[in-house]
Amino acid sequence: MDLGIAGRKAIVCASSRGLGKACAMALAEAGVEVVINGRDAKTVEATAAEIAKATGVKTHAVVADVATAEGQKALFAACPDPDILVNNNGGPPPRDFRELTREMILDGVVANMVVAIELTQKVIDKMAERRFGRIVNITSSSVKAPLAGLDLSSGARAGLTAFFAGVARTVADKNVTINSIQPGAFDTDRLKGILAGTATRTGKSVDEAAAARKATIPAKRFGTPEEFGAACAFLCSAQAGYITGQNLLIDGGTIPTAF
Template sequence: MDLGLTGRTAIVCASSRGLGRACAQRLAEAGCTVVINGRDREQLTAVAVAIAESTAAAVIPVVGDVATPDGQAALLEACPDPDILINNNAGPPFRDFRELDRAAILTGVTANMVAAIELTQKVIDGMRARRFGRIVNITSGSVKMPLPGLDLSSGARAGLTAFMAGVARTVAADGVTINALLPGVFETDRLKAMIAATAAKRGLSPDEVAAERLATVPARRLGTPDEFGAACAFLCSVHAGYITGQSLLIDGGAFPGAF
């Protein structure tokens, strides 16, 4: 399927690995010029080369933390008028909520809610003027099904979801959509870290914890970053212009609800 994105520009935050990288890869395959982002210069440069070589797309690496003003400024200097913005950032570490002090809470909310709002503020009017824009917020399946230990992540991302739901309705008539992708259990470095932390806390092996987690997924497998990236690219496509203000759960059926 031609996604109708040839010649478009996209900023993909936190895209040097995992789900963000997969989204950047798929958008590049669809014909976008892609600005990718991360804090590890060596890793980011390698990913930029790999995506460019595999797609022939223009890929611009921007080193920085998207939760900071400097990081956001660097992204917008590289791409002042993006057609597509993928808001993404690493979540807070797995931690009992009793261990969170005010500073940790504010850091988590800034990284997983405030940064996405700030970037959206900076690009949305340009999208409206051009009569095309796609904003996708990568949140988490824990927004719908909170997990103990990820309380800060769940809370910040749920706040972002509610905030953007109202904004989405104000720009839909201008050809701008805002949606969220909620990943469940995907094969990423973050999942490995969470499994390791849980295993250490419970005195189990990582394999035992991983098996327990998979048993809760009807699909009985991990999601792949590539299929997540494909879903993201579709939401950014010309075919998804009537989808806005929605949260697409991609979790292999783990959430036990009909709606």
């Protein structure tokens, strides 16, 4: 399918690896000029070069922490007027909520809620003027089914979801959409880290921890980043203009809900 977004420009946050990288690759394959972002210069530059070589589109490597004003300024210096914004940021590590300090809580809320709001504030009016805009927030399936230990991540992302549920309706008539994707278990470095922690706590091997996790998923496997990127690209497509304020759960059927 031609997504109808060739020639558009996108900022994809935290896109040097994992699900963010998959989104950037899928958008580039659709002909979108993309900003690749991350905090490790070597990884960011390598990803930008990889995507440019694979797709032939122009990429911009921006080494920056999007939680800072300087980092956000660097993003918009590379792409002043994006047509597409994919908000993404790493979540805090699993931790018993009793161990959280106020500073940890505030940092988690900034990283997984405030940053996406700030970036959206900076792009939404110009998108509305051009009568095209696609904003996708990468959150987590834990927004729908919170997991103990990921309370800070779940809470901040649930707040972000509720925040944009109202905002999305205010710009729908301008062909600007805001949606979120709630990933379950995907084969990424973050999942590998979580499985390693599980293995340590339970005395099992990482392979055993992975097998136990897969057994809880009706699809009996982890999702691939490419599957996730394709879903993100569709939500950014010209054909998705009638989809807004929605939360797409992609978890292999793990959460048993009809709505």
